[in-house]
Amino acid sequence: MLHIEENVSLASLNTFGIEVKAKYFVSIYNESDLLELLKLPLWKSQPVLILGGGSNILFTRDFDGIVVQSCIKGLEIQEENESEVWLRAGAGESWHGLVMHCVGKGWGGIENLSLIPGTAGAAPIQNIGAYGVELKDVLESVDGVHLEQGTHLHLSAEECQFGYRESIFKHQLQKIFFISSITLRLTKKNHILHTEYGAIHDVLERRNIRTPGIRDVSDAVISIRRSKLPDPAELGNAGSFFKNPTVSDEVLERLKRAHPAIPYYPFDNQQFKIAAGWLIEQCGWKGKRIGSVGVHVNQSLVLVNYGRANGKEILQLANSIQRDVEQKFGITLKMEVNIF
Numbered sequence: 001m002l003h004i005e006e007n008v009s010l011a012s013l014n015t016f017g018i019e020v021k022a023k024y025f026v027s028i029y030n031e032s033d034l035l036e037l038l039k040l041p042l043w044k045s046q047p048v049l050i051l052g053g054g055s056n057i058l059f060t061r062d063f064d065g066i067v068v069q070s071c072i073k074g075l076e077i078q079e080e081n082e083s084e085v086w087l088r089a090g091a092g093e094s095w096h097g098l099v100m101h102c103v104g105k106g107w108g109g110i111e112n113l114s115l116i117p118g119t120a121g122a123a124p125i126q127n128i129g130a131y132g133v134e135l136k137d138v139l140e141s142v143d144g145v146h147l148e149q150g151t152h153l154h155l156s157a158e159e160c161q162f163g164y165r166e167s168i169f170k171h172q173l174q175k176i177f178f179i180s181s182i183t184l185r186l187t188k189k190n191h192i193l194h195t196e197y198g199a200i201h202d203v204l205e206r207r208n209i210r211t212p213g214i215r216d217v218s219d220a221v222i223s224i225r226r227s228k229l230p231d232p233a234e235l236g237n238a239g240s241f242f243k244n245p246t247v248s249d250e251v252l253e254r255l256k257r258a259h260p261a262i263p264y265y266p267f268d269n270q271q272f273k274i275a276a277g278w279l280i281e282q283c284g285w286k287g288k289r290i291g292s293v294g295v296h297v298n299q300s301l302v303l304v305n306y307g308r309a310n311g312k313e314i315l316q317l318a319n320s321i322q323r324d325v326e327q328k329f330g331i332t333l334k335m336e337v338n339i340f
Protein backbone atom coordinates (compact mmCIF):
# COMPACT_ATOMS: atom_id res chain seq x y z
CA MET A 1 0.00 0.00 0.00
CA LEU A 2 1.31 3.38 -1.00
CA HIS A 3 1.30 6.03 1.67
CA ILE A 4 1.82 9.49 0.21
CA GLU A 5 2.54 12.20 2.78
CA GLU A 6 2.48 15.96 2.26
CA ASN A 7 4.84 18.68 3.45
CA VAL A 8 7.47 16.32 4.89
CA SER A 9 10.76 17.48 6.45
CA LEU A 10 13.85 16.03 4.75
CA ALA A 11 16.26 17.13 7.51
CA SER A 12 16.88 13.58 8.75
CA LEU A 13 17.02 12.21 5.19
CA ASN A 14 20.10 14.15 3.99
CA THR A 15 23.50 13.80 5.65
CA PHE A 16 24.16 17.56 5.43
CA GLY A 17 21.17 17.84 7.80
CA ILE A 18 19.62 20.66 5.78
CA GLU A 19 16.09 21.57 6.86
CA VAL A 20 13.94 21.55 3.71
CA LYS A 21 10.52 20.13 2.95
CA ALA A 22 9.12 17.89 0.22
CA LYS A 23 5.67 18.77 -1.10
CA TYR A 24 4.91 15.03 -1.39
CA PHE A 25 6.86 12.09 0.04
CA VAL A 26 6.48 8.37 -0.52
CA SER A 27 8.54 5.33 0.52
CA ILE A 28 8.85 2.42 -1.92
CA TYR A 29 9.27 -1.10 -0.47
CA ASN A 30 9.01 -3.16 -3.67
CA GLU A 31 8.70 -2.71 -7.43
CA SER A 32 4.91 -3.18 -7.41
CA ASP A 33 4.58 -0.15 -5.07
CA LEU A 34 6.46 1.82 -7.67
CA LEU A 35 4.37 0.58 -10.60
CA GLU A 36 1.26 1.59 -8.65
CA LEU A 37 2.73 5.05 -8.07
CA LEU A 38 3.49 5.48 -11.79
CA LYS A 39 -0.23 5.10 -12.59
CA LEU A 40 -1.38 7.94 -10.31
CA PRO A 41 -2.31 11.33 -11.87
CA LEU A 42 -0.15 12.97 -9.15
CA TRP A 43 2.92 11.24 -10.58
CA LYS A 44 2.47 12.73 -14.04
CA SER A 45 1.95 16.27 -12.77
CA GLN A 46 4.91 16.63 -10.41
CA PRO A 47 8.70 16.79 -10.62
CA VAL A 48 10.30 13.71 -9.07
CA LEU A 49 13.36 13.18 -6.92
CA ILE A 50 14.55 9.70 -5.95
CA LEU A 51 16.35 9.61 -2.64
CA GLY A 52 18.61 6.87 -1.31
CA GLY A 53 20.54 7.57 1.88
CA GLY A 54 20.75 11.31 1.10
CA SER A 55 24.52 11.18 1.48
CA ASN A 56 25.48 12.78 -1.84
CA ILE A 57 22.96 15.57 -2.09
CA LEU A 58 22.74 19.25 -1.14
CA PHE A 59 19.27 20.77 -0.86
CA THR A 60 19.22 24.52 -1.48
CA ARG A 61 15.41 24.86 -1.37
CA ASP A 62 12.21 22.96 -0.62
CA PHE A 63 11.40 20.29 -3.19
CA ASP A 64 8.22 21.24 -4.99
CA GLY A 65 7.30 17.76 -6.18
CA ILE A 66 7.38 14.09 -5.11
CA VAL A 67 10.37 12.73 -3.21
CA VAL A 68 10.50 8.95 -3.57
CA GLN A 69 12.54 7.15 -0.97
CA SER A 70 13.93 3.83 -2.03
CA CYS A 71 13.46 1.32 0.83
CA ILE A 72 13.64 -2.03 -1.00
CA LYS A 73 15.38 -4.50 1.32
CA GLY A 74 16.88 -7.95 1.01
CA LEU A 75 20.17 -9.77 0.52
CA GLU A 76 19.94 -12.87 -1.62
CA ILE A 77 22.50 -15.23 -3.13
CA GLN A 78 21.75 -15.47 -6.86
CA GLU A 79 24.37 -18.05 -7.70
CA GLU A 80 27.52 -19.50 -6.21
CA ASN A 81 30.29 -21.92 -6.91
CA GLU A 82 33.40 -22.97 -5.03
CA SER A 83 35.19 -19.71 -5.50
CA GLU A 84 32.62 -16.99 -6.14
CA VAL A 85 29.22 -15.76 -5.01
CA TRP A 86 26.74 -13.50 -6.81
CA LEU A 87 24.87 -11.50 -4.19
CA ARG A 88 21.81 -9.39 -4.90
CA ALA A 89 21.14 -6.48 -2.54
CA GLY A 90 17.94 -4.45 -2.39
CA ALA A 91 18.52 -0.78 -3.22
CA GLY A 92 17.40 0.34 0.23
CA GLU A 93 19.99 -1.75 2.11
CA SER A 94 22.64 0.31 3.90
CA TRP A 95 25.88 0.14 1.92
CA HIS A 96 28.06 -0.29 5.01
CA GLY A 97 25.66 -2.93 6.38
CA LEU A 98 26.13 -4.82 3.12
CA VAL A 99 29.92 -4.55 3.39
CA MET A 100 29.82 -5.83 6.98
CA HIS A 101 27.59 -8.74 5.92
CA CYS A 102 30.12 -9.73 3.23
CA VAL A 103 33.14 -9.30 5.51
CA GLY A 104 31.35 -11.49 8.10
CA LYS A 105 30.73 -14.22 5.52
CA GLY A 106 34.33 -14.04 4.29
CA TRP A 107 33.33 -12.76 0.84
CA GLY A 108 35.92 -10.46 -0.69
CA GLY A 109 35.69 -7.49 -3.04
CA ILE A 110 34.10 -4.57 -1.20
CA GLU A 111 36.14 -4.42 2.03
CA ASN A 112 37.95 -1.25 0.82
CA LEU A 113 34.56 0.41 0.49
CA SER A 114 33.77 0.02 4.22
CA LEU A 115 32.02 2.86 6.06
CA ILE A 116 30.87 4.73 2.95
CA PRO A 117 27.54 6.31 3.89
CA GLY A 118 24.45 5.78 1.74
CA THR A 119 22.48 2.89 0.29
CA ALA A 120 23.35 -0.03 -1.97
CA GLY A 121 21.08 1.41 -4.68
CA ALA A 122 22.90 4.73 -4.74
CA ALA A 123 26.32 3.10 -5.03
CA PRO A 124 26.30 2.61 -8.84
CA ILE A 125 25.06 6.14 -9.56
CA GLN A 126 28.40 7.70 -8.73
CA ASN A 127 30.37 4.44 -8.93
CA ILE A 128 31.51 4.82 -5.32
CA GLY A 129 35.22 4.36 -4.81
CA ALA A 130 37.85 4.50 -2.10
CA TYR A 131 41.35 3.23 -1.33
CA GLY A 132 42.05 1.71 -4.72
CA VAL A 133 38.68 0.02 -5.36
CA GLU A 134 35.59 1.19 -7.23
CA LEU A 135 32.15 -0.40 -7.25
CA LYS A 136 32.54 -1.20 -10.96
CA ASP A 137 35.30 -3.70 -10.06
CA VAL A 138 32.74 -6.01 -8.40
CA LEU A 139 29.39 -4.99 -9.85
CA GLU A 140 27.71 -7.64 -12.02
CA SER A 141 24.44 -5.89 -12.85
CA VAL A 142 21.78 -3.37 -11.84
CA ASP A 143 18.01 -3.94 -11.91
CA GLY A 144 15.29 -1.32 -11.79
CA VAL A 145 12.34 0.37 -13.42
CA HIS A 146 12.32 2.79 -16.34
CA LEU A 147 10.04 5.51 -14.99
CA GLU A 148 8.81 6.79 -18.35
CA GLN A 149 8.12 3.37 -19.85
CA GLY A 150 7.05 1.64 -16.62
CA THR A 151 9.16 -1.38 -17.56
CA HIS A 152 11.72 -3.44 -15.68
CA LEU A 153 15.29 -3.04 -16.93
CA HIS A 154 18.36 -5.19 -16.30
CA LEU A 155 21.71 -3.53 -17.02
CA SER A 156 25.03 -5.34 -17.19
CA ALA A 157 28.06 -3.62 -15.66
CA GLU A 158 29.17 -2.62 -19.15
CA GLU A 159 25.81 -1.04 -19.91
CA CYS A 160 26.17 1.09 -16.77
CA GLN A 161 29.04 2.98 -18.52
CA PHE A 162 31.06 3.43 -15.37
CA GLY A 163 33.83 5.99 -15.03
CA TYR A 164 35.43 7.89 -12.14
CA ARG A 165 32.36 8.92 -10.08
CA GLU A 166 30.35 8.51 -13.30
CA SER A 167 27.70 6.21 -14.77
CA ILE A 168 24.76 6.12 -17.18
CA PHE A 169 22.54 6.96 -14.17
CA LYS A 170 24.03 10.49 -14.16
CA HIS A 171 23.46 10.88 -17.92
CA GLN A 172 21.00 9.06 -20.25
CA LEU A 173 19.12 7.46 -17.36
CA GLN A 174 19.22 10.45 -15.02
CA LYS A 175 15.86 11.10 -13.33
CA ILE A 176 14.13 8.37 -15.39
CA PHE A 177 15.45 5.22 -13.74
CA PHE A 178 14.67 3.77 -10.34
CA ILE A 179 17.28 1.32 -9.10
CA SER A 180 15.65 -1.63 -7.29
CA SER A 181 18.67 -3.86 -6.67
CA ILE A 182 22.32 -4.40 -7.46
CA THR A 183 24.16 -7.69 -7.92
CA LEU A 184 27.78 -8.06 -6.87
CA ARG A 185 30.27 -10.75 -7.79
CA LEU A 186 32.41 -11.56 -4.76
CA THR A 187 35.22 -13.99 -4.04
CA LYS A 188 34.94 -16.83 -1.53
CA LYS A 189 38.64 -17.69 -1.69
CA ASN A 190 41.85 -16.45 -3.37
CA HIS A 191 40.77 -12.92 -2.56
CA ILE A 192 42.48 -10.10 -4.42
CA LEU A 193 43.31 -7.68 -1.64
CA HIS A 194 44.08 -4.03 -2.40
CA THR A 195 46.49 -2.86 0.25
CA GLU A 196 48.73 -0.76 -1.98
CA TYR A 197 47.09 2.52 -0.91
CA GLY A 198 49.65 4.23 1.36
CA ALA A 199 47.38 4.73 4.35
CA ILE A 200 46.17 1.08 4.37
CA HIS A 201 49.72 -0.15 4.14
CA ASP A 202 50.71 2.06 7.10
CA VAL A 203 47.85 0.88 9.34
CA LEU A 204 48.56 -2.80 8.62
CA GLU A 205 52.26 -2.29 9.36
CA ARG A 206 51.51 -0.43 12.58
CA ARG A 207 49.24 -3.30 13.61
CA ASN A 208 51.93 -5.79 12.68
CA ILE A 209 49.68 -7.61 10.22
CA ARG A 210 51.87 -9.26 7.57
CA THR A 211 49.30 -11.46 5.83
CA PRO A 212 46.06 -9.51 6.04
CA GLY A 213 42.61 -10.93 5.40
CA ILE A 214 39.40 -9.22 4.29
CA ARG A 215 38.50 -8.16 7.82
CA ASP A 216 41.96 -6.63 8.43
CA VAL A 217 41.61 -4.49 5.31
CA SER A 218 38.08 -3.47 6.26
CA ASP A 219 39.21 -2.56 9.81
CA ALA A 220 42.13 -0.53 8.41
CA VAL A 221 39.82 1.39 6.05
CA ILE A 222 37.38 2.05 8.89
CA SER A 223 40.14 3.46 11.09
CA ILE A 224 41.50 5.66 8.26
CA ARG A 225 38.04 7.02 7.43
CA ARG A 226 37.28 7.68 11.12
CA SER A 227 40.53 9.64 11.48
CA LYS A 228 40.00 11.79 8.36
CA LEU A 229 36.32 12.05 7.56
CA PRO A 230 33.63 13.47 9.82
CA ASP A 231 30.74 11.18 10.86
CA PRO A 232 27.58 12.68 9.29
CA ALA A 233 25.67 11.72 12.47
CA GLU A 234 27.88 14.18 14.37
CA LEU A 235 28.73 16.81 11.75
CA GLY A 236 26.61 17.34 8.63
CA ASN A 237 28.53 16.56 5.43
CA ALA A 238 28.32 14.60 2.18
CA GLY A 239 31.86 13.23 1.90
CA SER A 240 33.97 14.68 -0.91
CA PHE A 241 32.13 17.72 -2.20
CA PHE A 242 34.31 17.95 -5.33
CA LYS A 243 35.78 15.41 -7.70
CA ASN A 244 39.53 15.17 -8.12
CA PRO A 245 40.16 16.97 -11.43
CA THR A 246 41.91 15.27 -14.32
CA VAL A 247 44.42 17.10 -16.50
CA SER A 248 46.53 16.37 -19.57
CA ASP A 249 50.29 15.76 -19.30
CA GLU A 250 50.96 19.28 -20.66
CA VAL A 251 48.82 20.90 -18.00
CA LEU A 252 50.44 18.69 -15.37
CA GLU A 253 53.93 19.81 -16.49
CA ARG A 254 52.88 23.47 -16.21
CA LEU A 255 51.46 22.84 -12.73
CA LYS A 256 54.56 20.94 -11.59
CA ARG A 257 56.86 23.77 -12.67
CA ALA A 258 54.91 26.29 -10.61
CA HIS A 259 54.05 23.91 -7.71
CA PRO A 260 56.62 21.10 -7.41
CA ALA A 261 54.82 19.46 -4.44
CA ILE A 262 51.49 18.98 -6.25
CA PRO A 263 50.13 15.43 -5.63
CA TYR A 264 49.04 13.63 -8.83
CA TYR A 265 48.27 10.09 -9.99
CA PRO A 266 48.21 8.56 -13.48
CA PHE A 267 44.67 8.14 -14.80
CA ASP A 268 43.20 6.98 -18.15
CA ASN A 269 44.56 7.99 -21.57
CA GLN A 270 47.61 10.00 -20.51
CA GLN A 271 45.49 11.99 -18.13
CA PHE A 272 46.46 12.65 -14.53
CA LYS A 273 44.29 13.01 -11.45
CA ILE A 274 45.19 15.91 -9.17
CA ALA A 275 44.33 15.81 -5.43
CA ALA A 276 41.63 18.47 -5.14
CA GLY A 277 42.02 18.45 -1.34
CA TRP A 278 45.58 19.69 -1.77
CA LEU A 279 44.54 22.47 -4.19
CA ILE A 280 41.89 23.64 -1.72
CA GLU A 281 44.32 23.49 1.19
CA GLN A 282 46.89 25.55 -0.76
CA CYS A 283 44.26 28.25 -1.20
CA GLY A 284 44.06 28.50 2.60
CA TRP A 285 40.63 26.91 3.01
CA LYS A 286 41.48 23.88 5.17
CA GLY A 287 39.66 24.09 8.53
CA LYS A 288 38.17 27.51 7.71
CA ARG A 289 34.73 28.30 9.10
CA ILE A 290 32.30 30.96 7.93
CA GLY A 291 29.27 31.15 10.23
CA SER A 292 27.59 27.76 10.21
CA VAL A 293 29.54 26.28 7.30
CA GLY A 294 33.16 25.30 6.83
CA VAL A 295 35.88 23.17 5.29
CA HIS A 296 36.75 20.11 7.37
CA VAL A 297 39.96 20.33 9.42
CA ASN A 298 41.33 16.96 8.30
CA GLN A 299 40.16 16.78 4.68
CA SER A 300 39.58 19.89 2.57
CA LEU A 301 37.38 18.03 0.06
CA VAL A 302 34.69 17.79 2.71
CA LEU A 303 32.39 20.76 3.41
CA VAL A 304 30.54 20.69 6.71
CA ASN A 305 27.40 22.07 8.30
CA TYR A 306 28.30 23.18 11.85
CA GLY A 307 24.68 23.58 12.83
CA ARG A 308 21.84 25.42 11.25
CA ALA A 309 23.33 26.14 7.84
CA ASN A 310 21.08 26.28 4.83
CA GLY A 311 22.03 24.76 1.51
CA LYS A 312 22.65 28.12 -0.13
CA GLU A 313 25.39 28.95 2.41
CA ILE A 314 27.15 25.68 1.64
CA LEU A 315 26.80 26.31 -2.08
CA GLN A 316 28.26 29.82 -1.65
CA LEU A 317 31.24 28.36 0.20
CA ALA A 318 31.71 25.81 -2.59
CA ASN A 319 31.61 28.58 -5.21
CA SER A 320 34.20 30.65 -3.30
CA ILE A 321 36.51 27.62 -3.17
CA GLN A 322 36.02 26.99 -6.90
CA ARG A 323 36.84 30.64 -7.66
CA ASP A 324 40.06 30.56 -5.57
CA VAL A 325 41.28 27.27 -7.05
CA GLU A 326 40.55 28.56 -10.56
CA GLN A 327 42.49 31.77 -9.87
CA LYS A 328 45.51 30.10 -8.28
CA PHE A 329 45.82 26.98 -10.44
CA GLY A 330 43.67 27.57 -13.53
CA ILE A 331 41.70 24.39 -12.68
CA THR A 332 37.91 24.17 -12.50
CA LEU A 333 36.71 21.93 -9.67
CA LYS A 334 33.56 19.99 -10.52
CA MET A 335 31.07 19.20 -7.79
CA GLU A 336 30.58 15.56 -6.90
CA VAL A 337 27.52 16.24 -4.77
CA ASN A 338 24.15 16.67 -6.52
CA ILE A 339 22.63 20.10 -5.96
CA PHE A 340 18.87 20.56 -5.71
Ligand code: EPU
Pocket residue numbers: 129130131132228229238239240241242243244263275276277278279281286298299300301336
Ligand atom coordinates in the same frame (compact mmCIF):
# COMPACT_ATOMS: atom_id res chain seq x y z
N1 EPU B 1 45.30 16.19 0.46
C1 EPU B 1 45.76 17.38 0.98
N2 EPU B 1 44.93 18.12 1.76
C2 EPU B 1 43.68 17.74 2.06
C3 EPU B 1 43.20 16.54 1.53
C4 EPU B 1 44.03 15.77 0.73
O1 EPU B 1 46.90 17.76 0.75
O2 EPU B 1 43.00 18.48 2.77
C5 EPU B 1 46.18 15.38 -0.39
C6 EPU B 1 47.07 14.46 0.41
O3 EPU B 1 48.38 14.77 0.04
C7 EPU B 1 46.79 13.08 -0.07
C8 EPU B 1 45.96 13.28 -1.32
O4 EPU B 1 45.43 14.59 -1.26
O5 EPU B 1 47.97 12.45 -0.43
C9 EPU B 1 44.82 12.28 -1.39
O6 EPU B 1 44.04 12.40 -0.21
P1 EPU B 1 43.06 11.23 0.27
O7 EPU B 1 43.80 9.96 0.36
O8 EPU B 1 42.35 11.70 1.48
O9 EPU B 1 42.05 11.05 -0.95
P2 EPU B 1 41.27 12.11 -1.83
O10 EPU B 1 41.79 12.03 -3.22
O11 EPU B 1 41.27 13.44 -1.17
C10 EPU B 1 39.49 10.37 -2.63
C11 EPU B 1 37.99 10.19 -2.68
C12 EPU B 1 37.43 9.84 -1.32
C13 EPU B 1 38.10 8.54 -0.86
C14 EPU B 1 39.62 8.75 -0.84
C15 EPU B 1 40.38 7.49 -0.50
C16 EPU B 1 37.27 11.65 -4.47
C17 EPU B 1 36.55 12.89 -4.85
N3 EPU B 1 37.38 11.41 -3.17
O12 EPU B 1 39.78 11.48 -1.80
O13 EPU B 1 36.04 9.60 -1.47
O14 EPU B 1 37.64 8.15 0.42
O15 EPU B 1 40.08 9.18 -2.15
O16 EPU B 1 40.39 6.64 -1.58
O17 EPU B 1 37.70 10.90 -5.35
C18 EPU B 1 33.87 10.56 -1.31
O18 EPU B 1 33.76 10.38 -2.52
O19 EPU B 1 32.94 11.07 -0.63
C19 EPU B 1 35.13 10.21 -0.63
C20 EPU B 1 35.35 10.49 0.65
